[in-house]
Amino acid sequence: MSEPLVLVGNAGAVRTLSLNRPAALNSFTSELHAELLAALEAAAADAEVRCVVLTGAGRAFCAGQDLADPMVAPDTSPGAAPKDLGHVIEKLYGPLVQRIRSMPVPVVAAVNGVAAGAGANLALCCDLVLAARSASFIQAFTKIGLVPDTGGTWLLPRLVGPARALGIAMLGDKLPAEEAARIGLIWQTVDDAALADAAAALAGRLAAMPSRALVATRAAMNAAQTMDLDTALAEEARLQRELGAANDYREGVEAFRAKRAPVFKDR
Structure with a gap:
């Protein structure tokens, strides 16, 4: 072969x-x-x-x-x-x-x-x-x-x-x-x-980082190139609403409070 x-x-x-x-x-x-x-x-x-x-x-x-x-x-x-x-x-x-x-x-x-x-x-x-x-x-x-x-x-x-x-x-x-x-x-x-x-x-x-947040950052920055500021702010709010309801946000905050390394799992 x-x-x-x-x-x-x-x-x-x-x-x-x-x-x-x-x-x-x-x-x-x-x-x-x-x-x-x-x-x-x-x-x-x-x-x-x-x-x-x-x-x-x-x-x-x-x-x-x-x-x-x-x-x-x-x-x-x-x-x-x-x-x-x-x-x-x-x-x-x-x-x-x-x-x-x-x-x-x-x-x-x-x-x-x-x-x-x-x-x-x-x-x-x-x-x-x-x-x-x-x-x-x-x-x-x-x-x-x-x-x-x-x-x-x-x-x-x-x-x-x-x-x-x-x-x-x-x-x-x-x-x-x-x-x-x-x-x-x-x-x-x-x-x-x-x-x-x-x-x-x-x-x-x-x-080891939160994959969904990294990918959303990529998408948001790409999209913002053709947006005005108001539209970009609205898109940031939409993404934060979505990511704030996910496990990685809770894990990140809990790890910060406990002074330990976070274990991110969302994808």
Whole structure:
């Protein structure tokens, strides 16, 4: 049997998903899409999972779309119809983005090398991005006559503002991980040798926190980008009403009063 395209590992309540096409820098094929989406769905459905780490096997996180894949490779024969790249986005990339952005637990990207094109935006879709100092992010789309996808047009302006977003997207220059952290594109960089341990520690910390509150924080901040202040305040009230009736709120308050560590269970 061939080796799986997504390696799945478990450590306590943390599930690690590793893209596993190292010889091709973990670039996307339709088969990799299918395995990654299935692995994310399985993690979402498993009540024991409280945080997901997404990383890449070998020396790269993900080099984006494999341009040799038949679903996207242009047919150069005379009179051949062009490939419908919009269909590829709708069928493969869109569902993947939506699944990551709606996971019922936090998702950490551990970027261990180049993250290019769709690979860069796949990482940015995660809640927190931790990168090795030698890692880099590249919006490579204009180099082949395309626009950022995998949520890039939505993510980039929200993360770094419109001026930087346009520069990053139009020029397609390699952005070192430390610069990405400096401008707020990602959460943090660490020494290369420390990445795995740092990602495990961050994921373990998130797994011990109240999952429903973390996910609601993500949703509220995303929604607030298009709200006026009154609407955002109303949404905060709605969420606090919902979370205030849950077990984790009671547990958090009781633990605070008893000066002990809380044990959160809601998901």
